[in-house]
Amino acid sequence: MTPSELVRALYENCLNPRLLDRLPDYLSETFVGSNGEQGPSGFRQTVERMFTAFPDLRFEIEDLLADGDKVCVRWRFEAAHFGPLSGIAPTGKTAVQHGIGIYQSHEGKLTRAWLQVDRLGVLQQIGAVTL
Template sequence: MQKDSMLSMESAMTPAELVEGLYEDCLNKRQLDRLAEYLAAEFIGANGESGPEGFRRTIERIVSAFPDLRFEIEDLFAADEKVCLRWRFQAAQLGPLAGVAPSGKTVVQEGIAIYHAAGGKLSRAWLQVDRLGVLQQIGAVTL
């Protein structure tokens, strides 16, 4: 076996490590130029995003609305090629969100995401969040 292939085998991340790295390096530290290290070129995001660049656009929109956004991973577990995590963030809406002007209000959101890994990268994501709750917290929707 060649030395290069041995190094790549030793440095290959588990699916759980890929998800942890995605959230810590790319999302929390805003190192969006590193998305291709974690996401496959054919990645399909929870909102239909395609590839690392599609996911990047989604993250940029969220961060422009919540510049102090930081995900806290509360639970993470993996089975084979799938990883499930439960996360939480608390951040102030300082930029527009879904056509709603900045409110300055702090919101709390929790979510559950499932990722599928294939070929050493994340290839698919599913997400459950309370978007209506966020709109209520910023005063955009009242019930």
Template sequence: MSMEPTSVEANKRLIRALYEDCINTRELDRLDSLVAPDFVGARGERGPREFRAGIEAVLTGFPGVRFEIHDLFGEGDRVAARWTFRATHRGRFAGLAPTNADVIQEGHVIYQLRAGRIVHAWLQADRLGVLQQIGAIPRSFADARPDRPL
């Protein structure tokens, strides 16, 4: 099913607003208007509440996080975003105590939209790089030793 260019442009504006007007500004109450009740995420999370919980986990571990969008491409009912986030690890993240390490993460997300809301997201992000930057695992497997857990 093809969409008119204005719909693709509207979807791209919605995804840009997700990052710039919602996540970067910490106005997470806006998520209810951006994420559909039947949303399904990359790890199986469902609905706006679980979408928000994922963002809150990042904001807890990296309270100063800012996302920079490099590219937005749209076709049909999908928008692809390429972004970088920069932050300092100042809170618990993935069960790990804060390290005050500066972190840079790159990611790509393909969003599917319907009726002006996000219904699906497929995320590929450099989570390994983040864990290495905060010291949770060695920066290289050459640094791993049998006496030191990964």
């Protein structure tokens, strides 16, 4: 699988259908996430928190660009806040989030991720923060 196929499959065949037991198929044991998550289990904890807060969350890949062993993905989701999010009680409000991730691969697995997301925008949309 090419690095871009690997990233697309992570989102479409693992994250969106909630088949998180498949994470080791995509992430190396030495994987390091953007928040310092270690391995597939660390990444799983991060995405499970998002899926708990937004049970209908589904990533839409808008762009996927590759250069060598790195892949940049631009995605969005629109989902309702029906579970706790960082201590914030569910509001039932819908939020749209845009994000960009850069993944690095080695020998057919993802080894590193850097993510930029609009967390403040989500918190504003669910009414947890006002400016």
